[in-house]
Amino acid sequence: xxxxxxxxxxxxxISLGSLYALLAIGYTMVYGILRLINFAHGDIFMFxxxxxxxxxxxxxLPWWASFLIAILLTIAFGLxxxxxxxxxxxxxxxxxxxxxxxxxxFLIENLAIVVFGGRPKSLPVPDLFDTIIHxxxxxxxxxxxxxxxxxxxxxxxxxxxxxxxxxxxxxRAVSKDYExxxxxxxxxxxxxxxxxxxxxxxxxxxxxxxxxKYPSLLPLMGLMPGLKCFIAAVVGGIGDIKGAVIxxxxxxxxxxxxxxxxxxxxxxxxxxxxxxxxxxxxxKPTGIMGKNxxxxx
Amino acid sequence: MKERKNQxxxxxxxxxxIVIAILNVTLDSYKIRILNLCAIYIILGLSMNLxxxxxxxxxxxxxxxxxxxxxxxxxxxxxxxxxxxxxxAAPINPFIQMIHAPFPIALIIGGLVTAGVAxxxxxxxxxxxDDYLAIATLGFSEIIRVILTNTQTISNGxxxxxxxxxYTNLWWSWGIAIITLFGIKSLIDGMYxxxxxxxxxxEIAAEAMGINLFKHKMLSFVIGAFFAGIGGGLLAHLIxxxxxxxFRFILTFNILLIVVLGGIGSLTGTVLSAIGVTVLMEVxxxxxxxxxxxxxxxxxxxxxxxxxxxxxxxxxxxxYPRGLMGRNEFTWEYFTKGKFLNKFKKSA
Numbered sequence: 019x020x021x022x023x024x025x026x027x028x029x030x031x032i033s034l035g036s037l038y039a040l041l042a043i044g045y046t047m048v049y050g051i052l053r054l055i056n057f058a059h060g061d062i063f064m065f066x067x068x069x070x071x072x073x074x075x076x077x078x079l080p081w082w083a084s085f086l087i088a089i090l091l092t093i094a095f096g097l098x099x100x101x102x103x104x105x106x107x108x109x110x111x112x113x114x115x116x117x118x119x120x121x122x123x124f125l126i127e128n129l130a131i132v133v134f135g136g137r138p139k140s141l142p143v144p145d146l147f148d149t150i151i152h153x154x155x156x157x158x159x160x161x162x163x164x165x166x167x168x169x170x171x172x173x174x175x176x177x178x179x180x181x182x183x184x185x186x187x188x189x190r191a192v193s194k195d196y197e198x199x200x201x202x203x204x205x206x207x208x209x210x211x212x213x214x215x216x217x218x219x220x221x222x223x224x225x226x227x228x229x230x231k232y233p234s235l236l237p238l239m240g241l242m243p244g245l246k247c248f249i250a251a252v253v254g255g256i257g258d259i260k261g262a263v264i265x266x267x268x269x270x271x272x273x274x275x276x277x278x279x280x281x282x283x284x285x286x287x288x289x290x291x292x293x294x295x296x297x298x299x300x301x302k303p304t305g306i307m308g309k310n311x312x313x314x315x
Numbered sequence: 316m317k318e319r320k321n322q323x324x325x326x327x328x329x330x331x332x333i334v335i336a337i338l339n340v341t342l343d344s345y346k347i348r349i350l351n352l353c354a355i356y357i358i359l360g361l362s363m364n365l366x367x368x369x370x371x372x373x374x375x376x377x378x379x380x381x382x383x384x385x386x387x388x389x390x391x392x393x394x395x396x397x398x399x400x401x402x403x404a405a406p407i408n409p410f411i412q413m414i415h416a417p418f419p420i421a422l423i424i425g426g427l428v429t430a431g432v433a434x435x436x437x438x439x440x441x442x443x444x445d446d447y448l449a450i451a452t453l454g455f456s457e458i459i460r461v462i463l464t465n466t467q468t469i470s471n472g473x474x475x476x477x478x479x480x481x482y483t484n485l486w487w488s489w490g491i492a493i494i495t496l497f498g499i500k501s502l503i504d505g506m507y508x509x510x511x512x513x514x515x516x517x518e519i520a521a522e523a524m525g526i527n528l529f530k531h532k533m534l535s536f537v538i539g540a541f542f543a544g545i546g547g548g549l550l551a552h553l554i555x556x557x558x559x560x561x562f563r564f565i566l567t568f569n570i571l572l573i574v575v576l577g578g579i580g581s582l583t584g585t586v587l588s589a590i591g592v593t594v595l596m597e598v599x600x601x602x603x604x605x606x607x608x609x610x611x612x613x614x615x616x617x618x619x620x621x622x623x624x625x626x627x628x629x630x631x632x633x634x635y636p637r638g639l640m641g642r643n644e645f646t647w648e649y650f651t652k653g654k655f656l657n658k659f660k661k662s663a
Contacts, residue, residue, distance in 0.1 A: 055446050106633050112445055113373055117575055118632045124568055125625035131618040241564075245457075248450060285465040292454030296439055299447060 022155040027278040028271075033162040033231065035270025036169035040224035041247035042254065042262035043176065044217030050193040050257035051213050054112070057119035058099050059221060060244015061126040064237065066092040066222030067229040068134055071141050081144040089222040096218025097211055099126070105207070123244075130237035138234035147230045165227050172220060173263050180259065185212060193257060246291040253298045255308030264306055269294065320647045328493060335485045347485060348553065349597050354488035355549050356589040358495045360573040361582060362542035367571075368580035369503050370535040371515030373449045376436070377543050377570050379456030380429050382463060382562035384544025385551035386470055388425030389479045391416040392552070401477050405467035418482040422491075422548045429544025430537045432459070441532045453564065463559040475558025476551075483553040491549065495542050500582055502538065511535050515580075565621075569596075572628050577639050584640030592624075599623055 041063060048056045070088035073079045079087070103122035107115045147161040180186035191199040192209045200206045228243070229235055246269060254265025269291055277284050298305060338350065359377065366374045390398070390411055398412050416424060440451045463470045470476075502508050510531045513521040522528050551557045573592050577584030599620045631638060 049446075053446075055450065103629065103633075107636075110636060113367070113371075113579065114632055114636050116373060116446070116449060117571065118629060120568065120571065121625055121628035121632060124565075125622065125629055128618055128621040128625050132616055132622060136618070245450070245453065249454070252447070252450070286461055289458045289461040292451070292458050295451060295454060299443060299451070300439055303443075 023278075025153075025156045026158065027274055029156075029158050029162050031271040031274035032267065033165045033270075034274055035267035036166040037224050037227055037231070037266075038243070038247050038250050038270050039169050039263040039266025040172065040220045040227070041243060042250040042266040043173075043259055044220050045248045046251040046254070046256055046259060046262040047189075047213045047217050049251065051189065051196075051210060052104065054104070054115050055119060055248055056104075056217070057116070057123040057244070058103065058126055059217065059247070060240030060242075061123050061130070062092060062096050062099065062218050062240070063221040063225040063228070063243065064130065064235075064240035065095050065126070066218075066225035067141065067235050067239070068130070068139075069222075070226045070229060071139055071235055074142055081142075081146075085226055088226060089219050092222035092225070093215045093218045096214045096221070100211065100214040105210075127237055127241070134237055136237065138236050140233045141226075141229035141235060143230050161227070161230050165231070168223065168227070169263065169266075172223070173259070176216070176259055185209070189213060242288060246288075249291045249295045253294060253305055255305030258305075258307045261305055261307030268306075319651070323647050323651075331489070331493070335489055339485050349593060350485060351483055351488045351549075351553050353590045353593045354485075354492040355483075355546050355553065356570070356573060356593050357492040357586050358488075358542055358546040358549070359570045360577065360585040360589045361495050361499050362539040362546065363570050364574050364577075364580065364582065364585045365499050365503070365511075365542075366535055366539035368574060368578075368585075369508065369515060370511040370532060371518075372441070372532060372536065373445050374452040374536065374539070375449050375564070375567050375571070376433075376452035376456040376540075378562040378564060378566040379452075379459035380433060380540045380543035381547030381550065381566065382456075382459055382557075382559070383429040383432050384422075384425040384547030385557050385562075386425075386463060386476070387428045387544070388418075388421040388548030389476050389551045389557060390414070390469075391421035391424060392418055392480060392482065393476070393478070397478055401474075402468075402471050404472060404474055407471075408468040411469055418480075418487075418552065422545055425548040426541045426544040429547070430541040433537045433540030434533070437533050437536045441529060441536060453567075456562075456564070456567065460559045460562055463562075470559075473559060475556060475561075477556045479551055479555050479557070481552055481555050483549050488549055488553070491545060495545075496582060496586065499538075499542070503582075507531065507534060568628075569624075572624060575628060575638055576631055578637055578641045578643070580642040581638070581640040581644060583643070583645040584638055588639055596620065596624075 041059065044059050044062075045056060048054065048059070066088050069091050070084050073084035073087050074081060077084075099122055103118050104115065107118055143161075147159075147164060149160045150157050151160060151163070180189060188199070188204045188209050189212070191202065191204055192206055196206065199209075224243075225240075228239070247266065250265035250269045251262045252265070253268060254261030254263070272294060273287060273290050276290060277287060302308070335350075339347065342350070359381070363374075363377050366372050391414060393415075395412050395415065398407055436452070436455045440448060440455065443451055464473050466472070503511065510521070510526045513524065513526055514528060514531055518528060547562075569592070573589045574585060576592065577586070577588030602619050602623075603617055
C-alpha cells in the first residue's frame with residue numbers, strides 16, 4: 019500500500035470513528051445514569067436520518083432547516099421512547115428493562131419498515147458536504163473532514179455542560195448514586211430526560227452524517243451501528259464521555275485499517291467490534307478509561 | 316401419591332402420542348408443518364428458559380446456537396453427491412463432503428458440536444455480568460453468522476444449503492420436545508437446578524454458600540445450547556433449506572418473546588406460549604395479505620406481523636411482567652386435590 023492510499027484510508031477511518039463516537043456518547047450517558055443498554059439508540063439514529071430525508075425531499079426545505087428539524091424531532095422521539103419503554107420499569111428487575119428495550123427497538127424497526135418502506139432511500143447531499151479537496155495525490159470529500167470536527171466540537175460542549183454547569187453536576191450526582199441524588203432534592207426524572215435528549219440529539223447528528231456519507235437509508239440501518247457503538251462505549255469505559263469518543267475512534271480505525279491492510283478479511287468486518295469487546299473485557303473489564311469498582315455485597 | 320402422579324404423566328404422554336397419530340393422518344401438510352414448528356419452538360423456548368429464566372443469565376445467543384446445530388446436522392445428513400452439486404461457488408472441503416450420518420445421529424452430533432461451541436464461548440463470556448453478557452452473547456451469535464457467510468468451502472457461504480432431506484416429522488419433533496421437557500424438568504428439580512436458581516436469586520450469596528458459580532453457569536449454558544442445537548437441526552430438516560440470513564437476531568427475539576410471554580422461569584408457561592405464539596404467527600399472516608370482503612378491499616400491510624409481535628412483547632413486559640404463568644408450574648395436585656374445583660367455588 020502506498021502512502022497516499024494510506025492517508026485516504028486514515029481519513030475514512032477517522033471519519034467513521036467520529037460517527038461511532040457520536041452514537042457511543044449517547045449510550046455511555048444513558049448507561050451512566052440508568053445502568054441500562056438503550057437498545058433503541060440505533061433506531062433513534064435511523065429515525066433522525068429518515069426525518070432529514072423526508073424534510074429535504076417531501077417538504078423541500080433547505081438543508082440546514084431540515085437538519086435542525088430532524089434533530090429536534092429526534093430529541094422528541096427519544097424522550098417518547100424513554101417515557102414509554104423505560105420510565106414505567108424504573109424499579110423493575112434488570113432483565114425486564116432490557117427486554118423492554120429490545121422490544122422497543124424491534125417495534126421501532128418494524129414500524130419503520132411499514133411506514134418508511136423497505137426500499138433504500140438516499141439523502142440528497144448539499145454542495146458543502148460534497149466538495150472534493152485535493153492534497154497532492156490524496157483527494158478527500160469534505161464530509162470526511164466535517165464529521166470529526168463536529169464530533170470534537172460536540173465533545174467540548176458536552177464536557178463543558180457536564181463539568182461546569184449545575185445540570186451537569188446533577189447528572190454526575192445521579193450517575194454516582196441514584197437514590198442519594200434523589201434524596202438530595204435532585205429531580206431525577208428531569209435529569210434522565212435531559213440525558214435522553216442529549217443522546218438522541220447526537221444520534222440524529224450521527225444519522226444525518228451517516229446519510230450524507232453512505233448512500234442508502236434503510237429501516238434496519240441502525241442495528242449494526244447501534245451494537246457497535248455500545249461496544250465502543252464499553253471499550254472506552256462505560257459512563258465516561260471521553261472514553262466513548264476514544265472507543266468510537268478506536269473501533270472506526272480498527273475496522274477500516276484491518277480491511278485496508280488485509281482485504282481478505284472484508285467479509286468479517288462486522289465481527290471485529292465483537293472480538294474487540296471480548297479482548298478488552300478480558301484484559302481490562304472496565305474499559306480503557308474505566309475505573310475499578312469493587313463489588314458491594 | 317407419587318405413583319399416581321407418575322401414572323397420570325405416563326397416561327397423558329400416551330394420549331399426546333395418540334392425538335399426534337390421529338392428527339398425522341387427518342391434517343394437511345401445512346397444518347402438520349405448523350404443529351412441527353410448535354414442537355421446535357417448545358424445545359428452543361425451554362432451552363432458553365433454562366439459561367435465562369432458571370439461571371438468570373441474560374443470554375441472547377440462541378440464533379447462533381441454532382445455526383451451528385442446523386448446519387452441522389444438515390451437512391451430516393446430505394449425501395456426498397448432493398453436496399458436490401450445490402457447492403458451485405467454491406469447491407467443497409473434501410472432509411466435509413465425505414462425512415455422512417443418519418438423521419438421529421446427525422441431530423445428536425449437531426447438538427454436541429453446539430454444546431462444544433457454547434463451551435468455548437462461555438469460557439470468556441460467562442465471567443461477565445448481565446448487560447455485558449447479553450451484548451457479548453449477541454455478538455458471538457453474529458460472529459457465528461459472519462463466519463458461516465464467509466467460509467464458503469464448509470458452509471457454502473451466503474448461498475446456504477439446499478435440498479436437505481425433510482426428515483423432521485411429528486414423531487421426531489414432539490418426541491424430542493417431550494424428552495427436552497422432562498430432561499430439563501429433572502435437571503432443575505435436582506441438585507444442579509437448585510444451584511441454578513440460587514445463582515439467579517443472588518449470585519454473591521450463592522457463592523458464599525459454596526456454589527461454584529462458573530461451573531454451574533457453564534453447565535446451564537452448555538445444556539441450553541445443546542438443546543438449541545438440536546432445535547436448529549430439526550428446523551433445518553423441516554424447512555429443507557438454510558442460509559446465514561435465517562439466523563439473525565430476530566430469531567432470538569422470537570424465542571425471547573415466547574419465554575417472556577410464558578413466564579421467565581416457568582416450563583409450563585414456555586410450552587403454552589410456544590404453541591400460542593407459533594399459531595399466532597401463522598394466523599397473523601392474514602393481515603399481511605390483501606383482503607376483500609364484498610365491496611370492502613383492505614390492502615395487505617407487509618411487515619405488520621412483526622409490529623404486532625413487538626407490540627405484544629412490550630405490552631407483556633410493561634403491564635404483565637410475570638407473563639402467563641409467572642414462575643408457577645402445572646401440577647397434578649392442582650386437579651387431583653381439588654384445588655381446581657375450589658377455585659370455581661370461590662369465584663361462584
